[in-house]
Amino acid sequence: MEDLEHLNELYLSFEEVVDILRKELNVTFTEALVETFDNLEHQKIKVEANAPSAKIVELLTKKYANLEYEKLETSVKSHLFYLLTLKAADVDNFNSTQLPTPRILATIVALLWSKIVPQTAKEVIDPAIGSGTLLFSLIDQLRFLNHSKNSFVLTGIDNDPAMLDLADVSSYLNKLPVDLLRQDALQPWLTGKKDVAVSDVPVGYYPLDNNAKNFDNCQLSGHSFAHILFIEQIIKKLKPSGYAFLIVPKMILSGKEAADFMTWLTKKVNILAVVDLPDDLFANMKYPKSILVLQNHGQKMQLRKVLVTKLGSLKDKSSLVKLNVELNNWVNE
Incomplete structure (x- = not known):
């Protein structure tokens, strides 16, 4: 107290x-x-x-x-x-894409990561790093699990200089060096392919229609969905057998509007898990969210049953314990 x-x-x-x-x-x-x-x-x-x-x-x-x-x-x-x-x-009235990701989501991603990602995966990117909360909270927890050893090579992308300034401060406060790049993450990246991508995917429409035409999931007319293009870009930039832990709007995973995207996605990657987040986690429930876990195709790709689950309210302290048990059962299967 x-x-x-x-x-x-x-x-x-x-x-x-x-x-x-x-x-x-x-x-x-x-x-x-x-x-x-x-x-x-x-x-x-x-x-x-x-x-x-x-x-x-x-x-x-x-x-x-x-x-x-x-x-x-x-x-x-x-x-x-x-x-x-x-x-x-x-x-300062941040818009929805600028809001810090709740730290508890980093804990959930760390749980998932610890079950499936090999220790050789060191190069990690957040292509919508914002203030850095998700990336640094995640790596800090993984560092704790690995007895404080930090051998990760971190990269963050954002096109908002104010967000990059916040991420820079968060980097040195957490003692986690990061290469910060200011650019549109849907343009060609100023960095190479990575072992793991983690991101709270920004939701909305992408205004640059000419650039959207470089993606399989562009709309034939009008603006394309930025979050869909974002996921496609991440997949392009993963190494073979690389992983992605993405916080995404639930609407892209199920329902009529999701059919075309999910058909495309299942051809491009191995979907490992979908964890629906509790409804009371976000103040703005216009877009309920899920954690989508993917693995790129490659020789080391894991073939396993897709885990589909819903996390209970985090006001109940047993919710994370139950999720951990479920993850252990899933991995053991």
Whole structure:
């Protein structure tokens, strides 16, 4: 209880210094958040064109000292940054594709990963990295399972510079180096094929119709679905026998609209698992989501019965235990 109270006090203190900088520089909460952690990491307040003013520099210097930032554990810094990113999402009105992925989803993906992905799979990409919550939370848990060894080579793609700034801060707070690339992930990637892709797939329409024509799943008229093209792009960029753990809108997996895509998908990859996520996990239930697990064709492809299951409400602590049991039974079969 004391730890929770202390974390809440820390959060309020961090929120205060971010807000002071935001108002002084007249920038977004996101920009002030990134600069605050840069200041704290470098133990120096960045001043450009006399901003922030000497008065505010003096004020922040005192408040920074009270935070005792250098004494905080890495996990605490990372958690505070995550909470403040949620605050930024609210204050700066992030759109649905910018919202941080709930950390619990990284736990579910880590459970799935630990059952099927060989330890030789090290090159991992998130082509819609956003603030980095999903990728870094996942790798942190895998690192814990592997007794803190981190031999992963990480890459993240996003076309939003503000998101990449957040991912950059999250990278050094988690001590997980990552190669961040700013580009449209549906254009040719500025990196090679990877062992594993993990992503909270952005949902919506893709506006660049000419580029959409480079994909099998483009629409004959009008804009194509970005999430469908995104999955196709990921499959193209997986190594033979490579894996993908994708958080996708449930509507693309079942129903009338999904028929053509699923027919195409089953020809291209081996579908390993579909885990429907609980309805109460997302504030916006316009698009209920599932975790789709794929393996690319190749000599090491695993042929197994497809696991199709629905995760119970995560308010019930036994839900993850039940999922783990189900996964073990599935792997043993």
